[in-house]
Amino acid sequence: MEFVNVIVDISHEKVDRVFQYRIPERLQGSLQAGMQVEIPFGRGNRPTKGYVVGFADKPDYPPEKIKELTGIVEGSVRAEAQLIALAAWMKERYGSTMNQALKTVLLVKQKTRQKQSRKLVRLIPAPQGEVLLREYERKHYRAKARLLAALLQEETLSYEKAVEELKVSASVIRGLAEQRVLRVESETSYRNPFAGHFVKKEQHVILNEEQRAAVEGIWAGYQQGIRKTCLLHGVTGSGKTEVYMELIARVVREGKQAVVLIPEIALTFQTVRRFHERFGDRVSVMHSRLSDGERYDQFLRAKEGDIDVIIGPRSALFVPFARIGMIIMDEEHESSYKSETVPRYHAREAAIFRAGMCEALVVLGSATPSVESYEYARTGVYGFYRLSRRVNDAALPEVSIVDLRKELREGNRSIFSRKLKEAMSERLQKGQQIMLFLNRRGLSGFVSCRSCGQAIKCPHCDVTLSLHNDGRLRCHYCGYEMRMPDACPACGSRYISGFRAGTQQIEREVRKLYPGAEVLRMDHDTTRTRESYEQILTAFGQGEADVLVGTQMIVKGHDFPNVTLVGVLAADLSLYATDYRASERTFQILTQAAGRAGRGEMQGEAVIQTYTPDHYSIRAAAEQDYEGFFRQEMIYRQMLLYPPAASMLGIYLSGPDEGFLIKCSEILGKMIRGRQAEGLTVIGPAAAVLSRKNDIYRRVIYLKHREEAVLLDMEKRLEQELEKDTVWQKIYIQFDHNPLNAY
Ligand code: ADP
Ligand code: ZN
Ligand code: ZN
Numbered sequence: 001m002e003f004v005n006v007i008v009d010i011s012h013e014k015v016d017r018v019f020q021y022r023i024p025e026r027l028q029g030s031l032q033a034g035m036q037v038e039i040p041f042g043r044g045n046r047p048t049k050g051y052v053v054g055f056a057d058k059p060d061y062p063p064e065k066i067k068e069l070t071g072i073v074e075g076s077v078r079a080e081a082q083l084i085a086l087a088a089w090m091k092e093r094y095g096s097t098m099n100q101a102l103k104t105v106l107l108v109k110q111k112t113r114q115k116q117s118r119k120l121v122r123l124i125p126a127p128q129g130e131v132l133l134r135e136y137e138r139k140h141y142r143a144k145a146r147l148l149a150a151l152l153q154e155e156t157l158s159y160e161k162a163v164e165e166l167k168v169s170a171s172v173i174r175g176l177a178e179q180r181v182l183r184v185e186s187e188t189s190y191r192n193p194f195a196g197h198f199v200k201k202e203q204h205v206i207l208n209e210e211q212r213a214a215v216e217g218i219w220a221g222y223q224q225g226i227r228k229t230c231l232l233h234g235v236t237g238s239g240k241t242e243v244y245m246e247l248i249a250r251v252v253r254e255g256k257q258a259v260v261l262i263p264e265i266a267l268t269f270q271t272v273r274r275f276h277e278r279f280g281d282r283v284s285v286m287h288s289r290l291s292d293g294e295r296y297d298q299f300l301r302a303k304e305g306d307i308d309v310i311i312g313p314r315s316a317l318f319v320p321f322a323r324i325g326m327i328i329m330d331e332e333h334e335s336s337y338k339s340e341t342v343p344r345y346h347a348r349e350a351a352i353f354r355a356g357m358c359e360a361l362v363v364l365g366s367a368t369p370s371v372e373s374y375e376y377a378r379t380g381v382y383g384f385y386r387l388s389r390r391v392n393d394a395a396l397p398e399v400s401i402v403d404l405r406k407e408l409r410e411g412n413r414s415i416f417s418r419k420l421k422e423a424m425s426e427r428l429q430k431g432q433q434i435m436l437f438l439n440r441r442g443l444s445g446f447v448s449c450r451s452c453g454q455a456i457k458c459p460h461c462d463v464t465l466s467l468h469n470d471g472r473l474r475c476h477y478c479g480y481e482m483r484m485p486d487a488c489p490a491c492g493s494r495y496i497s498g499f500r501a502g503t504q505q506i507e508r509e510v511r512k513l514y515p516g517a518e519v520l521r522m523d524h525d526t527t528r529t530r531e532s533y534e535q536i537l538t539a540f541g542q543g544e545a546d547v548l549v550g551t552q553m554i555v556k557g558h559d560f561p562n563v564t565l566v567g568v569l570a571a572d573l574s575l576y577a578t579d580y581r582a583s584e585r586t587f588q589i590l591t592q593a594a595g596r597a598g599r600g601e602m603q604g605e606a607v608i609q610t611y612t613p614d615h616y617s618i619r620a621a622a623e624q625d626y627e628g629f630f631r632q633e634m635i636y637r638q639m640l641l642y643p644p645a646a647s648m649l650g651i652y653l654s655g656p657d658e659g660f661l662i663k664c665s666e667i668l669g670k671m672i673r674g675r676q677a678e679g680l681t682v683i684g685p686a687a688a689v690l691s692r693k694n695d696i697y698r699r700v701i702y703l704k705h706r707e708e709a710v711l712l713d714m715e716k717r718l719e720q721e722l723e724k725d726t727v728w729q730k731i732y733i734q735f736d737h738n739p740l741n742a743y
Contacts, residue, residue, distance in 0.1 A: 003059055004031055004069060006039055006050040007098055018053060018098075020060055021069040030072070031055075038070040049073055051102065053084060082357050083318055089353055095715055095735035096343035104343060105318045118159035120173065121183045122151040132181065143172045151182060159184065200280030207246060211239050214385040215246045221383060222251075222326075222361050229352055231332075231377040232365040234387030235624065236595025237394065237559075240365045241271075243387070244328045245278050247363065252279070252308045256325025256360075261347060263334040264288065264313040266556040269534050270541075272311065279309050286312035286319065314339070314347035317354060324360040327351045331556070332364035332373055333588055335581075335740040344736045348373070367595060368588040368626060371633055372644040372738075397566070397597040397604035399622040403613045404570075415509055420567045420607045424510075428517055428546055432564040432602065436510070436549045437593045438503050439570055439586075447473060449488035449496045456489060456496075461693050468525070469504065478694045506569065507549045514547075522550035555592045561600025568593050571610040571618055580642045581740060583617040587629045590621035641681060643738045647708035649715060650736035651701040652688065652743050658697045664731050665699040671721065672703065677714065680705050689742040700743055711737075 005018045021039055023031060031037070031052055041048035047070060059066055087101035122129065129152045136145040147168045150157055162168045176182050207215060218230050234240040248258040262271065267287055275283045284298045284307045301307050303320040310319045314337050317327070329337070329351055337347040348364065355362045364373055364382070377384040390396065402417040412418060427434050447467050448455040455464045458475035465473035467484060474481045488496050503523045510519050520540055527533040537558050540548045548554055571590055590608060598604020610618055620629035637645040651668070655661040665685035672682055681704040688698035705711050715735050722728040736743070 001028075001055040001057060003056040003066065004037075004052055005054040005056060006037060006069070007053050007102065008039075008041060008048060008050045019050070020056065020066055022066050024068050027069065027072065036073040038073055040067050040070060051084070053088075053098075082354065083320065085357060086318070086350065086354055090343045090345050090350065093349070093712075094343035094345050094737060095719065100342050104315075104339070104345070119185050120147075120151065120157045120159060120162055121185055122155050123180055123183055126152060129181075143168050144176065147172060147176065148181065199277070201277045204245070204278060205239075205242055207242060208239065208391065210387045210389065211243050211246075214243050214387065217385055218247060218361070218363060218383065219250060222247075225359075226383075227355065227359060227361050228381075228383050229355075229362040229364065229376075230383035230385060231369060231373050232363060232385045232387070233369055233374070233377070233626070234365065234367060235390060235396065236367045236592065237390040237599050238367075238387035239391045240330070240367075240387060241274060244330070244363070244365065245275070247326060248309055248328070249278070251325040252282070254325065256323050257307075257321045258309045259316055259319060259321065259324060259327045259351075260309060260311040261314060261316055261327065261329045261337070261351065262311060263331050263336045263556065265336070265553055266331060267311065267313065268537060268558055270537075270558050275309065275311055282307050283309040283311065286310055286316045288313075314350075317347055317351055322358075324355070324358045326360055327355050327362045329362065329364045330366075332366045333368055333370040333584075335585070338740045340741065342734050344734070344739075346738070346740075368591045371584055371630065371637065374626075374630055375634070375644045394598065394601070395603055396624050397594050397606045399594050399606045399608060399624070401613045401618065401622050402607060402609045404609050404611050415506060415569060416513075416567070417607070417609050420609065421513070423565050423605060423607055424514070424547075424567070427565045428514060430564075431546075433540070433543070433545075433560060433562045434547045434565045434567065435554055435560075435563055435593075435596055436506055436547060436567045436569060437554060438506060438549070438551055439568060439572075439589060439593075447484065447496055449491060449493055456485070460695050461690065466502075503549050503551060510547055510549065517547055518545040519547045519549060520545040522548060522553050524551075527553065552589065555589060555596065559599045560596070562602075563596060563600075564598055564602050564604050566593055566597040566604070566606040568606065568608040571608045572612050572615070580637075580640070583615070583633060583636070586615075587617040587621050587633075590618065591624060591626075594621065594624070641704045641706070646704045646706045647711050648738050649703040649711040650739040650743060651703070651718075652698065652734040652736060653685070653700070653731055654696050654698045654734075655731035656696055661697050661699055661731055664728070665701065668718075668733075669701055672701065672714070672718070675714070675717070677705070677710050679707075680710065680714070698743065708737075 002023060003020050004023050005020055007018055019039070019041075037050055037052055038047055039050050040046070041050075045067070083105045084102070087098065087105045090096065090104065091098050091101040124132070129148060133145060133148045133152065136148060143166075146166050147157075147162060150162070150166060159173070162173065163170070173182075173184065177184055214232055214234075218232075221228065221230075232240055232243060234243075244260065248260070251258050260275070264287060267285065272285055284301060286295060286298050290298070298307075298310070299320060302310055305322070310316050310321070312319075329348060332348060339345050339347075348362075351362050354360070366373075369377070373382065376382040400419065402419050404417065407417050414421070416424070424434055447465070456473060458465055458478065458480050460478050460480055461475050465475055465480070465482070467473055471484050472481050473484055485496070487494050503521055504525075507519050507521045510517065520536055522533070522536045526536065533553070536548075539545060541558055541560055543562060568590060571586070594606035594608070596604075597606050606622075608618065608622055612618065616632040617629060620626070620632070634645070637643065642648065653661060653665050653668070655664070662685075669682065669685045682701065683704070684701040685699050686701075688700045691698055703711055703714065722733065
């Protein structure tokens with residue numbers, strides 16, 4: 001190969017094409033896809049870094065215009081060819097630039113200093129060394145002579161000492177190493193975030209019948225080489241994690257590696273401990289709370305085959321493992337598996353693609369599977385396994401629904417219904433624990449005017465500001481803040497106040513009602529630091545509080561055997577989200593919340609407070625009836641052509657000039673309608689749900705079609721067309737396949 005195709009380093013946002021370079025003689029045969037290289041770039045031939053993405057025998061440009069590659073970047077982290085291929089696939093599938101895709105899959109962009117000690121070891125016997133030393137002296141090889149003399153006195157020498165005290169350069173050391181006079185030995189000490197925390201246990205639980213059936217079923221297929229994605233649908237507390245661990249143990253026994261994907265929020269100390277107890281030091285984690293150094297070391301350990309199992313959120317999928325045998329995706333319905341930045345990939349799809357490259361099996365697990373996955377499992381596209389009972393036949397919680405409208409009519413203005421209050425008093429008396437779950441983001445809520453009804457909004461983002469303890473109003477998107485005004489900015493009325501149901505208010509109410517009770521609160525405000533999230537959960541788990549108040553965060557992760565009551569306040573809030581998944585999300589979150597009660601020996605109870613007690617997602621959650629929910633939801637999706645009944649493509653346009661953006665979106669809408677493919681539905685253009693963010697305007701167009709291929713083809717052709725006319729470069733356009741959250 002004479003030529004190499006290079007993508008310019010990912011920090012150069014603007015550069016998004018492949019450049020061709022000539023391979024210099026000395027590097028023939030030593031380049032590989034994924035290697036980091038240095039190239040002369042641009043008019044001034046600036047030394048610039050890039051990645052090798054391919055090779056060519058013949059030049060794509062006039063040969064005299066092709067420059068020569070400078071060299072391989074030393075100390076660079078070679079990205080696995082698999083990951084480069086994955087990036088290329090993501091670029092095609094989700095519509096992004098190659099740079100954006102590479103940036104996503106290459107977890108470690110820069111080498112961080114490793115904790116390591118190096119020493120020089122003399123290889124030749126002393127008499128031979130003396131002879132060589134005299135030769136060096138005769139030839140006036142001063143540095144070599146100094147180094148060898150030192151090594152003749154002591155057989156080993158620290159690398160630092162050689163460089164700093166003997167003033168010997170790295171190239172001299174390398175030269176002697178090449179001549180086999182000495183050897184450089186390095187001892188790397190990896191930063192292990194869990195060193196000493198856990199002990200591997202030789203004994204583990206004995207699987208029950210259902211668990212065994214799932215393991216044996218999946219394993220039989222695996223051994224026959226069947227790589228059909230499997231769905232494990234198991235009610236909360238049915239022992240899915242034990243099934244994963246048994247499967248992983250078998251995969252590892254066959255010399256393969258495993259990836260365990262978990263929503264970041266569920267990646268708790270408790271989870272990690274269970275895996276460590278099973279797999280010892282051969283397991284590691286990768287997540288955003290690791291330090292740069294820790295992350296780099298886990299990356300290296302993975303690359304060097306020092307670990308068999310990696311646990312982490314969706315980005316753990318990009319671990320540089322060479323021999324993946326299985327990818328587990330726990331809580332597969334979680335929307336955090338979808339990236340909200342370009343490329344907007346879904347980890348489920350990316351996992352299936354990566355598994356395809358290394359003959360691995362993907363196993364999805366959930367108590368409340370996504371409607372898509374359930375549909376695929378039901379129709380045989382996925383393998384289907386169920387765990388229908390809780391471990392040790394522990395009963396599912398008794399769930400009751402309370403109609404808040406009725407409470408108000410009967411004169412109860414408190415945020416707690418009478419039913420919930422009664423249940424709380426009873427648990428506190430018995431010394432059992434309570435979780436109060438507020439189905440919304442965990443801040444103190446917005447401020448609205450009781451005269452004109454307007455909520456105070458961010459002047460830049462078109463979202464309501466939220467009131468914090470310090471009396472200031474803040475925007476969650478752009479960070480704008482202001483003092484709580486004395487009067488309504490719209491009408492001047494003095495009757496403005498905070499919305500009453502934030503986690504802080506609930507905490508306050510509980511303290512007022514039960515002055516003796518210990519209360520912990522968990523929301524975005526109380527979990528800012530790296531450890532606070534874990535601390536709160538641990539404290540609650542150790543019984544340091546009677547009540548835990550919180551948002552979504554408290555629904556996942558830990559098992560609290562002493563929790564026998566879960567109160568869901570304002571169950572409907574998630575129903576008011578403006579996208580087609582609102583019911584699905586509501587069902588999932590309520591089911592998971594209720595499932596927190598009674599995980600130990602004692603019977604659990606859940607009380608769901610709502611203004612819409614007849615909504616099917618709330619009823620089905622109360623009955624823990626996934627099938628019932630699914631049937632209703634599929635009717636709605638079929639009727640309105642939402643996934644999985646059809647495929648959807650979101651086209652997001654944004655730009656600082658609103659008028660221009662509107663015009664562009666209308667032209668694009670016409671272009672799409674002009675191509676009117678049979679059976680295509682076009683919605684919009686319209687203002688996005690968040691129509692302005694940081695003074696950038698946002699508009700959307702949605703396409704729906706029963707055949708995904710039609711939409712993919714439409715996207716390709718649009719991209720080509722948009723590239724032709726420079727007018728489109730003045731706005732930013734993104735594509736989003738089967739969007740999960742409203743833009
Ligand atoms: P899930 O992942 O389905 O919520 P877990 O795997 O976390 O369930 O299991 C819930 C609890 O039951 C855990 O504490 C786990 O150790 C325990 N457990 C699971 N399977 C068994 C079993 N076969 N025998 C005894 N305990 C089990
Ligand atoms: Zn007003
Ligand atoms: Zn804002």
